[in-house]
Amino acid sequence: MNDFFEIENELRKLRPAQPSPILFERIEEALAEHYWMSAAVDPRWSWPRPPWRTPYNWSLGLATAAVLVLFAAVNMERHQERGEKIAESSSASEIRPVLPGSRGENGTARSSFSDKFVPAGATRLVYNTRDEGLQFAPTSGQPLRRLHYQTHETWQWRNPTTGASLRVSYPSEEVVLIPVSGQ
Amino acid sequence: MQNLASHEDWKSCFSEVAPGLLLFARQWVQSAADAEDIVQEAFVKFWRRNHKIENRALLYAAVRSIALDFIRRDSRRARREATALGETDEFIEPQFEFEDDTQRALAEAIDVLPCEQREVLVMKIWNELTFAEIGGALGISQNTAASRYRYALAALRNTLQLK
Numbered sequence: 001m002n003d004f005f006e007i008e009n010e011l012r013k014l015r016p017a018q019p020s021p022i023l024f025e026r027i028e029e030a031l032a033e034h035y036w037m038s039a040a041v042d043p044r045w046s047w048p049r050p051p052w053r054t055p056y057n058w059s060l061g062l063a064t065a066a067v068l069v070l071f072a073a074v075n076m077e078r079h080q081e082r083g084e085k086i087a088e089s090s091s092a093s094e095i096r097p098v099l100p101g102s103r104g105e106n107g108t109a110r111s112s113f114s115d116k117f118v119p120a121g122a123t124r125l126v127y128n129t130r131d132e133g134l135q136f137a138p139t140s141g142q143p144l145r146r147l148h149y150q151t152h153e154t155w156q157w158r159n160p161t162t163g164a165s166l167r168v169s170y171p172s173e174e175v176v177l178i179p180v181s182g183q
Numbered sequence: 184m185q186n187l188a189s190h191e192d193w194k195s196c197f198s199e200v201a202p203g204l205l206l207f208a209r210q211w212v213q214s215a216a217d218a219e220d221i222v223q224e225a226f227v228k229f230w231r232r233n234h235k236i237e238n239r240a241l242l243y244a245a246v247r248s249i250a251l252d253f254i255r256r257d258s259r260r261a262r263r264e265a266t267a268l269g270e271t272d273e274f275i276e277p278q279f280e281f282e283d284d285t286q287r288a289l290a291e292a293i294d295v296l297p298c299e300q301r302e303v304l305v306m307k308i309w310n311e312l313t314f315a316e317i318g319g320a321l322g323i324s325q326n327t328a329a330s331r332y333r334y335a336l337a338a339l340r341n342t343l344q345l346k
Contacts, residue, residue: 004336007343010289011308015280016206023201023219024194030227031193 071122117166120158126151134180144177196236197226203310204246209278210302211250217257221250239312240319247302247320292342300335303328 128150134143150173157166201222208218208225225245234241278294281287293301306312306320317328 004333004340007336007340008308010285010343011293011304011339013282014286014289014309016202016309017215017278017280019201019205019219019222020215023223024197026219027193027197027223027227030223031230 068122071119116161117157117159117164119156120165121154121156123154124151125153132175135177143180145180147176147178149174149176193226193230200236200239200242200310203305204242206278206309207243207302207305208246208250210298210305211247211254217253221246221253225249239310240316243306243310243312243316243320288343289339292339295342296335296338300331300338303331304335307332 126149130148130150132146132148135146136143150171152169152171154167154169156168159165204222204226205215205218208221209215212218212221225242225248228249229242229245236242277290279286279290281290293304296304302321303317306317307314312320314325314328314332317323317332318325321328323331
């Protein structure tokens, strides 16, 4: 490599063009945007971390699993009550289309499937997680970590026959106590 | 090992690596603005994933990958620009800050190096990566990186001697 000592020195004297000052601003904005998105989930984060390194990732997973179980339970219940009216909106014409030869007792058009709503989705957005520290339950000597979640839940049902949908959204809060084992 | 997970650190890290990164990105794009777009995307991605700045090979690999994607995405526009440039006086923003004609000649000689030699040269001289790191970033062996570097230096020396 000594053969090239001189040319290497010449090359090192060449200075690459400097980045424009606006590049720093652009990067700052891009990083800040990501920072605020992460801060909305957990305001204590000093800087975004990958999901597998977040301390609440596993508890978030548990919460999601719980919602899925609830969703499955509701779905099963709906299947058992087949033929019964489950949900109905005030706009009858929207969920009960007129079908020839299917008139009810009061003369209104009726379909055996038109008034059935089936669960179509459930989302639970955790927008804030607060670690409220350790506490001791009176019945147990084991310390418990208290986590406070603020969430926004949305449930959706859909009538497969008419295409009508029903959506319910509401804010909710949840406190989770997690046993902490010391070593 | 320095952890990048703080807000202010990125500025000092980026100030240090930015000129070399931009020069590296310029191996694929002629416009300084495009190179800055590529570097921005790569650095932000790198920083968000909380990588350590010591893992420079990953940063350069990211720049390279984004630059290649950029070329693919932008090939249509590049063709239009190439046609337009062919019709007017071609102006390519300089990659270096020249102090004299010797340096200008050296920069011109770098421009005509084969791409695989030029990228190794840029990573080695202006970014101070080891051959192992260069090999990691480019997906080649350390020996191949070293030999491309030697070929590049030999070619530059010959070109300058001829001039």
